[in-house]
Structure formats: structure tokens, C-alpha cells
Amino acid sequence: MPDVxxxxxxxxxxxxxxxxxxxxxxxxxxxxxxxxxxxxRGTCGKCRITVHPIQIPTTYDLEHLTTEEIQEGIxxxxxxQLHKNSRILLPRGETQIKILTTSEAKDWIIDSGLQNKFGxxxxxxxxxxxxxxxxxxxxxxxxxxxxxxxQTAFGEDVxxxxxxxxxxxxxxxxxxxxxxxxxxxQISQLLGxxxxxxxxxxxxxxxxxxAMHHFLLGANTDSLGKAPYQPSISGPVRMNPQHLGxxxxxxxxxxxxxxxxxxxxxxxxxxxxxxxxxxxNDVVLGIDIGTNGEIVLSDKxxxxxxxxxxxxxxEGSTILHGMRGxxxxxxxxxxxxxxERPELSIIGESDxxxxxxxxxxxxxxxxxxxxxxxxxxxxxxISKRVREDEKHGRSYLVVKKxxxxxxxxxxxxxxxxxxxxLAKAAIxxxxxxxxxxIGKDVTEIDRVLLAGAFGNYIRPESAIxxxxxxxxxxxxxIAVGNAAGEGAxxxxxxxxxxxxxxxxxxxxxxxxxxxEVRFQExxxxxxxxx
Amino acid sequence: MVQLAFSxxxxxxxxxxxxTTMNDLITAMADIDDEQVIDLIEKQLSEGREPVLILGDLKxxxxxxxxxxxxxxxxxxxxxxxxxxxxxxxxxLEPKLLSTQKEGKSGKVVIGTVAGDVHYIGxxxxxAFLVSNGFEVFDLGEDVSPEKFVEKLKETNANVLALSxxxxxxxxxxxxxxxxxxxxxxxxxxxVMIGGGDIDQSVVEYTGADAFGKDAMxxxxxxxxxxxxxx
Numbered sequence: 078m079p080d081v082x083x084x085x086x087x088x089x090x091x092x093x094x095x096x097x098x099x100x101x102x103x104x105x106x107x108x109x110x111x112x113x114x115x116x117x118r119g120t121c122g123k124c125r126i127t128v129h130p131i132q133i134p135t136t137y138d139l140e141h142l143t144t145e146e147i148q149e150g151i152x153x154x155x156x157x158q159l160h161k162n163s164r165i166l167l168p169r170g171e172t173q174i175k176i177l178t179t180s181e182a183k184d185w186i187i188d189s190g191l192q193n194k195f196g197x198x199x200x201x202x203x204x205x206x207x208x209x210x211x212x213x214x215x216x217x218x219x220x221x222x223x224x225x226x227x228q229t230a231f232g233e234d235v236x237x238x239x240x241x242x243x244x245x246x247x248x249x250x251x252x253x254x255x256x257x258x259x260x261x262x263q264i265s266q267l268l269g270x271x272x273x274x275x276x277x278x279x280x281x282x283x284x285x286x287x288a289m290h291h292f293l294l295g296a297n298t299d300s301l302g303k304a305p306y307q308p309s310i311s312g313p314v315r316m317n318p319q320h321l322g323x324x325x326x327x328x329x330x331x332x333x334x335x336x337x338x339x340x341x342x343x344x345x346x347x348x349x350x351x352x353x354x355x356x357x358n359d360v361v362l363g364i365d366i367g368t369n370g371e372i373v374l375s376d377k378x379x380x381x382x383x384x385x386x387x388x389x390x391x392e393g394s395t396i397l398h399g400m401r402g403x404x405x406x407x408x409x410x411x412x413x414x415x416x417e418r419p420e421l422s423i424i425g426e427s428d429x430x431x432x433x434x435x436x437x438x439x440x441x442x443x444x445x446x447x448x449x450x451x452x453x454x455x456x457x458x459i460s461k462r463v464r465e466d467e468k469h470g471r472s473y474l475v476v477k478k479x480x481x482x483x484x485x486x487x488x489x490x491x492x493x494x495x496x497x498x499l500a501k502a503a504i505x506x507x508x509x510x511x512x513x514x515i516g517k518d519v520t521e522i523d524r525v526l527l528a529g530a531f532g533n534y535i536r537p538e539s540a541i542x543x544x545x546x547x548x549x550x551x552x553x554x555i556a557v558g559n560a561a562g563e564g565a566x567x568x569x570x571x572x573x574x575x576x577x578x579x580x581x582x583x584x585x586x587x588x589x590x591x592x593e594v595r596f597q598e599x600x601x602x603x604x605x606x607x
Numbered sequence: 608m609v610q611l612a613f614s615x616x617x618x619x620x621x622x623x624x625x626x627t628t629m630n631d632l633i634t635a636m637a638d639i640d641d642e643q644v645i646d647l648i649e650k651q652l653s654e655g656r657e658p659v660l661i662l663g664d665l666k667x668x669x670x671x672x673x674x675x676x677x678x679x680x681x682x683x684x685x686x687x688x689x690x691x692x693x694x695x696x697x698x699x700l701e702p703k704l705l706s707t708q709k710e711g712k713s714g715k716v717v718i719g720t721v722a723g724d725v726h727y728i729g730x731x732x733x734x735a736f737l738v739s740n741g742f743e744v745f746d747l748g749e750d751v752s753p754e755k756f757v758e759k760l761k762e763t764n765a766n767v768l769a770l771s772x773x774x775x776x777x778x779x780x781x782x783x784x785x786x787x788x789x790x791x792x793x794x795x796x797x798x799v800m801i802g803g804g805d806i807d808q809s810v811v812e813y814t815g816a817d818a819f820g821k822d823a824m825x826x827x828x829x830x831x832x833x834x835x836x837x838x
Contacts, residue, residue, distance in 0.1 A: 240775045302776030303723030304750055454682055470679055491679045498682065591725045597687070600728070604684045 082162045090218050093270065100126055100154040100165055105533070107221060111167065117155035118409075118422050124154040127166040132157065186571040187216050194279045195219075195271075197264060198565035200344065201256070201285030201293065202226060203235055203368065204392075207562055208263040210271055213279065216570050220270045222263050227255040228292065234368045234389060235288040235340075239302040242292070252292045257322045264324065281318055281331045282569040284561050286369065287342035290333060293321065305589060306339030313579055332575060334568060335582045338589075340384035345371045346578050347564020348528050352557060354380055355581045359523035362508055362547065365560070366391060366531045370504045374511040380581065381514060383588045385507035390500040391434040391531055397469060398431045398487045402534065405430030407475065407487070409536065412443040415460040418480055419443070428483045429476050435534040440489050441497045442539035444473060445606050452605050454498045456491045466490065498604045501545040505603035508547060510593055519547040528560035543606055632661065636668020637675070639685055641692045644668075648699055658703040665696055669739040673824035686823060687728065690735030697738070712741045714834040715765035719747035719756060721772045721780040729803060730771040732823035737769075740827045753787035760788070766796050767833045769826060770816070772803040782814040798833035800826060 079093040083103045092107045101124055104111050111124045122141030131150040134142070138152050154165075191213035200207045203226060210220045231252060232238045242249040260283075268275060283293065287308045291298045294314065300307045318331040325331075334343040345365065348354075354361055354375040363373040370385040393399025393406075400406050404425030410432075411420045421436075423429050432440065444450045449460050456463060462474040469490045476487040512519065525546055527533070537554040540546040546554060557563075567574045590596050632651070635643035644665075651661055672689040675681040681689075716737055720730050727749050737744050745763055747755055760768060768788070770781050781801055788794040801811065802820040811819050817833070820826040 236774045236776060240778070243776070243779065302774065303780075304725040453684065455680060495679075495682055597728055601684050601687050604682065 081159050083159055084162075084164045086164060086166045092221060094159065096160045097158050100128065100152070100157040100159060100163075103159060104154065104165070104167070106223075107218070111154050119153060119156045122153060125151050125168055126154045126157070127151050128157060129164045129166075130161070185216055185567045186573050188213070188571050188573075191279070193277060195273050195277050196280035196282070196569045197267060197278060198562065198569040199260065199263070199281065199283045200347070200559060200562035200565055201260075201283050201289045202344070202561075203286065203289060204229065204233075206256075206259060206263065207559065208260070208267060209562065209566060210267040210273065211566060211569060213570060216566075218566070219273075220267050222266045222270075224259060224263060226289075227259050228252050230255075233392075233394060235286065236302060238292065239288060239298045242298050243302065249292065249295055249298065253295045254322070256289075256293055261322075261324050275324075276326060278325060278329055280569055281323070281325065281329060282565045283331070283333050284343040284347040284565040284568070286344050286371075287336045287339055290336060290342050294333075295321075301339045304591065306591075308336045308339050308342075311336050313575070332568065334575070334578045337382060337582055337585055338384065338587045340369050340386075341371050341382055341587065344561035344564075345373065345382065346582055347561040347568070349373055349375075349380065349564070349581055349585075350567055350574060350578050351560045351563035352526055354378075355577075355584075360517060360521055361524045361526060362511075362522050363526040363528060363560075364504065364508065364532065364546070365528040366504060366535075366545070367529060368392060370507065372504070372507045372511060374508070374515070376515050376517065379515075379586075380584065381511050381586045381588060383507050383511055383590050385503040385590065387500040387503045388496075390496040391437060393431065393433055393437065395496045396432065396437055396493045397490050398475070399437060399493075400431030400433055402433040402435070402530070406433035407431070407436040408433060408534065410436045410439040410443060410475070412447055415447045415449065416462060418477070419475065421476070428481045429485060429487055431487065432475065432489065434531050435536065435539075437493075437497060438535050438539045438543060438545060440473070440475065441494060441606070442536075442542040444489075444494070446542065449473060450494055450606065452607055454494050454604070454606055456494060497543070498606070501543055502600055502603035505544045506596065506600040507590060509599050509603065510590060510595065511588060512547075513595070513599075514588060519549065522547055522549050523553065525549055525554045526560070527554065527556045528558070530559070532556050533558055544603065630664060632664040633668045633671070636665050636689070636692070636696075637671035639672065639689050639692055641688070641695070644692050644696055645699070648696055652699075652703065658700055659705070662700055662704065665693060665700075666739050666741075669693055669736065673736065676822065676824065683728070686732050686735075690732055693735055693739055713743075714767060714830060715743045715745070715763055716767040716769055716830055717745045717747065717756060717759045717763060717765045718769040719751035719771065720749040721770050721777050721784055722750055722752050723780050724772045724774065724777045725749045726771070726773040726803075729773070729823065730769075733769060733771070733802060733820065733826045736823045736827050737830060740831075742767075742827075742830060753784040756784055757787055757791045757793065760793055760797055761791070766798060766837050767830050768797050768799045769820075769830075770799065770801045772801070774803075775805050777803065778806075778810050778814055781810075781816065785815045796837070798837065800829045800833070802826065 079095045081094050081096050084091045090107045092103055094103045101117050119137035127150045134147050135156045137156045194213040196211050196213045198209045206226050207223045209218050211218050231241045297309045300309055313335045314333040316331050317327050318325040319327055334346045336342045356378050357375050358377055361375045365371045368389045370387045373382045405427045406424045407421050407429050408424050409422040450456050456471050466472045472488040472490040475489050478484045478486045533556045537551050632647045734744050799816040800818045801816045806819045818829045
């Protein structure tokens with residue numbers, strides 16, 4: 078049971094966590110960004126925060142902080158375990174690369190006359206659903222709940238669910254019911270945590286990709302699965318939530334922002350809105366890497382976008398020992414000596430069970446850096462850790478049996494390398510063609526914004542090394558956390574933001590990669606690990 | 608690395624059924640050295656070598672490319688490049704071949720990406736390998752309706768149909784296409800193979816096809832088997 082309240086300053090965001098959760102993890106849960114180069118291993122000393130009440134310093138604190146700092150209550154967030162209610166002050170100034178909710182939430186225009194009214198913003202993802210409860214009078218987030226999308230039972234990815242909806246009797250009805258039930262649960266959880274009455278909820282916003290949007294509304298998804306991949310509902314939707322079976326008062330307004338295309342939906346609208354990509358005065362590339370990656374390019378406010386079918390490799394699905402980012406997953410990896418055990422960072426500091434997306438990117442980058450895999454992606458036997466596995470062919474030994482307590486062997490196969498090449502090529506071809514379409518070069522990109530969980534956890538240097546991100550200076554890459562959720566909050570707080578979102582969508586230029594003449598050529602070039 | 612490539616090459620030759628001796632052209636094709644392939648073809652033609660022998664070497668080179676792909680040495684990029692080099696080589700060679708030596712000896716295949724799908728990379732690879740193995744291939748392109756497939760099969764009298772589709776939603780379209788063959792009364796004369804993403808034996812059963820290809824090279828053996836069964 079999560080029972081420790083953590084309040085983050087200066088945003089005032091609060092979150093309930095289980096006793097023992099680290100400050101870094103708690104911040105991640107509310108979408109706040111604390112710089113942490115080492116990925117939470119206590120080695121880089123960058124994730125400094127101030128905690129109240131002051132806690133006993135860890136050995137990591139003693140190593141990285143001055144006596145003075147320790148007395149002031151500064152600690153390393155990654156090693157600071159929270160056992161009682163705490164206030165955490167995040168750093169200001171240059172080290173604070175991006176604190177999403179603080180900087181952005183303050184900027185949101187807020188409708189007036191909503192005293193004592195509350196609203197719920199929901200990011201309806203293919204895999205996870207996150208619901209936020211906000212005070213509409215001041216824009217402050219009071220609570221957040223997260224759960225798995227129960228539709229996963231009918232397919233991990235969007236396409237298999239579309240297939241289910243079209244093939245099975247009442248398929249789309251089943252998908253709709255499942256997700257509505259889950260939303261109802263989340264809503265009652267939020268009300269329970271906050272003791273806010275259902276009568277006080279006046280607005281609900283739901284953002285999701287086009288397929289999630291259609292499943293929720295019970296709309297026909299056949300056209301999403303076939304070229305030219307058109308949504309059956311594009312415009313914004315305003316309705317009584319009861320009509321979908323959402324347990325709310327009839328006067329509560331449900332709003333879903335418009336979809337951009339069959340594979341670019343309201344979540345991307347949320348991303349664009351939260352970063353105000355429509356009014357930047359530089360060249361910004363926004364990428365949300367998922368099974369279906371969305372790529373947005375803003376050329377001084379003129380927005381172009383496309384979707385790239387990366388497949389589930391970065392979620393660990395098509396990788397032999399791949400897994401989601403949960404306890405036991407190898408999260409980061411560095412190779413110091415090609416013949417020796419690589420340095421690993423494991424979530425939850427347990428015995429390694431598998432490899433999650435961020436480490437999958439690391440492995441390919443590292444193997445390529447030390448020459449075990451060449452530019453074409455071929456793995457060579459120039460290391461003692463590369464061998465022919467009886468079942469899986471040529472493989473790199475990430476973890477040998479005798480290197481763990483439980484005796485798990487974890488390998489990364491030649492085939493895994495190929496899967497990563499295909500996935501990254503899809504994204505790379507996407508941003509390359511977008512840049513091409515406006516005659517810009519990679520060197521002209523001023524910022525690369527990474528949205529979503531994966532973008533938050535990958536090491537930008539590894540992603541750049543394998544070509545998953547454009548070859549820009551590392552300082553230009555900024556993780557913006559759950560930008561879709563943040564956009565949903567903006568839509569919740571102000572009708573002006575809704576109008577703005579609708580106006581933005583009308584002006585976006587969508588590019589369908591599958592019908593681009595140069596797609597094959599660019600995709601093929603992108604497979605290599607140059 | 609050089610040594611490694613060389614040993615793989617040796618392995619391939621030894622493993623190769625008729626124990627072909629390598630020559631420059633086979634090696635260049637297998638290594639996908641495009642300039643070398645074109646130069647050698649032009650040189651050999653000018654020296655009066657039989658075009659059909661040159662074609663034979665190219666095919667052997669392509670077989671080695673396929674083998675290297677199966678061995679994980681080559682990947683998609685190399686396959687696409689090899690298909691491209693082979694196509695360019697055929698453009699030079701084709702006009703010089705006697706009509707009896709031209710492709711088509713192995714059989715006729717109608718191929719296309721099914722309606723509602725516009726992906727073509729995999730399909731084009733299958734075409735390259737079928738052509739390099741002597742099949743006459745009629746490519747209908749992408750987003751092809753069931754009627755068009757039926758029409759082309761009737762027109763060409765081909766008895767092998769290859770359907771491509773990348774995402775799972777196309778499996779239903781493959782089924783519809785195969786149903787259309789039955790309705791047109793030509794299902795019994797035509798063997799159907801399917802390929803693309805996420806395809807296995809269960810999809811073969813679902814769609815009513817006869818076989819699936821796990822990669823571009825396997826389409827060659829399947830097509831041969833089909834032709835054999837029908838003759």
C-alpha cells in the first residue's frame with residue numbers, strides 16, 4: 078500500500094508512494110525530471126535535491142556532497158529512500174533541464190469561475206493508462222493513478238487489437254467495455270484518495286492514440302488497419318461521459334481532442350500543445366518512441382508530423398531476453414573490456430532477469446563502439462563473450478550463469494541486433510524524411526524533445542550512437558516526460574487551450590511515410606549503424 | 608574480418624550442391640560489388656562469352672547471397688542491394704539472351720501486395736529471387752484488389768500466386784483474395800503462397816492459402832514445389 082506522501086516544490090505536485098521508494102523514482106512517477114546521468118546508480122552525483130525533514134546521509138551522499146550541503150539537507154535523489162511524508166525541493170538554475178509540470182503548468186491559461194471544481198485528465202496509452210486529478214481553480218495536480226490497459230489481453234499492439242475488433246463478434250464492444258471499466262476504477266480510486274465528491278468533478282479529458290480513441294468511443298477501426306490508414310472520427314469530441322458508461326454526472330463534460338491521422342492521435346496533440354511547438358522560434362524535433370513512434374517537426378512554429386512503425390523491440394517484445402522496465406530488468410549497460418563482464422545497472426537491484434529498452438539501445442551502441450558489431454550490424458567473434466549459441470546462433474553474453482546468484486544466463490543475439498536495426502531504422506527514416514520535406518539538415522535542429530517513458534530513460538548518447546536520434550550535440554536532447562499527459566492537463570484547465578489545440582491540428586502537415594517515394598531508399602540507409 | 612568473410616565463402620561453396628567452383632563474377636555477385644558485376648558482364652560479353660553462362664553465374668551468386676542471409680551474415684540491406692544489382696545486370700543481359708533461354712522456364716508467378724496495404728520491400732525481394740531462379744513474374748504492385756489478381760491469373764495462365772501483406776489486418780484481405788479465386792472457379796488450378804509480417808502456419812489455415820514463405824529465398828522452393836505438384 079502506498080502510504081508515504083511526497084510533495085515536490087516548487088510545483089506543489091504530490092504523489093503517494095510505497096515506503097522505501099527513492100526520491101528519484103517518486104519524481105519520475107509524477108513526470109518530474111531530475112537529471113541523473115548514471116541512471117540512478119549513485120555514481121554521477123547529479124541528482125541533488127533538498128529533503129525535509131532532513132534524513133541521515135547515505136554513503137553516496139558522503140562521497141559526493143560537502144559537509145555544508147549535507148547539513149542543508151541536500152541528498153542524492155537516487156539513493157534517498159522515503160519512509161515518511163517528505164517535502165522535496167528540486168534544484169533551480171541551469172542544472173534543472175526541464176521540470177515539466179512546474180514550468181508548463183504555470184504557463185497554462187486557467188479558466189476562471191471554477192472554484193471548488195475539479196477535473197480528471199487521462200492519458201489513455203496502448204499499454205498504460207494514467208489519470209490525474211486536478212484542482213481546476215488553480216491548476217494544481219492533487220492525485221495520480223496509473224494502471225495497465227486491460228485491452229492488452231487482446232493484443233499488445235494496436236494492430237492486433239484492430240484485428241480483434243474486426244474479426245471477433247462484438248470485438249469492438251468488448252474492447253470498449255474493458256477500457257471503460259478500467260477508467261471507472263481509476264476515477265473511483267482518485268476520488269477515494271482525495272475524498273473529493275463526484276459532484277465536484279466538472280470536466281474529464283482523455284487523450285490517446287487514434288486507435289485507443291476509437292476503441293473508447295466504440296468507433297469503427299477497420300479503416301485504421303488499411304492503407305491509407307484513415308481515422309473514422311477526426312474532429313474533437315464533446316459528450317456526456319455517461320453515454321460511454323463512464324460513471325460520472327451527466328453535466329460533467331468529456332472532451333477528446335482531434336486526431337491528426339490514423340496513427341497520430343490526441344496524445345500527439347497533447348505533446349505538441351504541452352511544448353507549444355506551434356509557437357517556437359527555432360527548429361524542434363519531437364519524438365515519442367513507442368511501438369508506433371510519433372515524430373513531430375516544428376520549423377519555427379510550422380508543424381509537420383509522421384508516424385513510424387518501430388515495432389515492439391524497444392519494449393523488449395521481439396528481443397530474446399527483452400523485458401519491460403520493471404524489477405530485475407537491466408536498465409543500463411556499459412562495456413569497459415570486451416572480454417569481461419559489462420557494467421550493469423539493474424532496476425530494483427535484484428538479480429538480472431532480462432534487458433529493458435534503455436539497455437537494449439545501450440548494448441547495440443556499446444557492441445558497435447568496441448567493434449563487436451560492424452556497421453552492417455553483423456556480430457563478430459572478436460570477444461570471449463561472443464559465441465555460437467546452440468539454439469539462438471551467434472550471441473553476446475550479457476550475463477553468464479556463474480555471474481548471478483540465481484544462475485540466469487542473459488544473451489543478446491544476432492537476431493536481436495537485427496530487430497533493433499529495423500526498429501531504429503523506422504524512426505530514423507521518419508525524421509530523415511520529415512527534415513527532407515522542409516529542406517533542412519540534421520545540423521539545423523536546435524532541440525530534440527523526447528516524450529514518453531522510453532525517452533525519459535534511454536541514454537541519449539547511446540540513442541544517438543545507433544542513429545535512433547539524429548546526430549546532434551547531447552545538450553540539445555531534452556527528455557520531457559509524459560508530454561501527452563501534460564497536454565491533457567492543459568486541455569482540462571482551459572477551453573482556450575482546446576481551441577488552440579484544434580487550430581494547431583488544422584494546420585499540421587501530416588506525411589504518410591508508406592507512400593513516400595524515397596521511403597525504401599531512406600529506410601535501407603537507416604538500417605546501418607553508421 | 609576478411610578472414611571471416613573468406614571462410615564463410617568457402618563454407619558456402621563446399622555446402623553448395625553441385626560444388627560450384629567460384630569465379631570472379633559469382634564472387635562479385637555474392638559480395639554485392641555492383642560496379643564489379645556490371646564491369647565483368649560487359650567485359651565477358653565483349654569477349655564473346657555465352658550470355659546464358661553469365662546468367663548462370665549471376666544466379667549462383669544470388670544463391671550465395673540467400674545463403675548468407677540465412678546464416679545471418681547478410682541482412683535486409685544486402686538483400687535489397689543484391690536484388691537491385693541483379694536487376695541492373697538483367698537489363699544488360701536480357702536483350703542478348705536467346706528467346707529460349709529467357710526466364711520463364713521454371714514457371715509463372717503472379718505477385719502483389721493485397722488491397723489495403725502499400726508495403727513493397729519484402730514483395731520486391733521475393734520477385735528478385737524468383738526471377739533469379741528462372742521464374743517469369745508478373746508484379747501487380749501494391750494495394751491490389753482480388754479482382755485484379757484473378758484477372759491476371761486468367762490472362763497469364765500462371766498457376767502460382769504470391770500474396771504479400773505486412774500487418775495482421777491484411778490476413779483478412781488475403782482470405783478474401785483467395786476466396787475470390789474460388790468464386791472465379793480457378794482455385795484448383797492455382798497454388799497460393801503468402802508472406803509478410805506475422806505469418807505462420809495458422810495464418811495459412813486462416814486464409815485458405817497453401818503455404819507461407821518465412822523469407823524471400825524460401826519462396827523459390829515453395830514455387831518449385833507448387834509447379835511440381837501441378838504438373
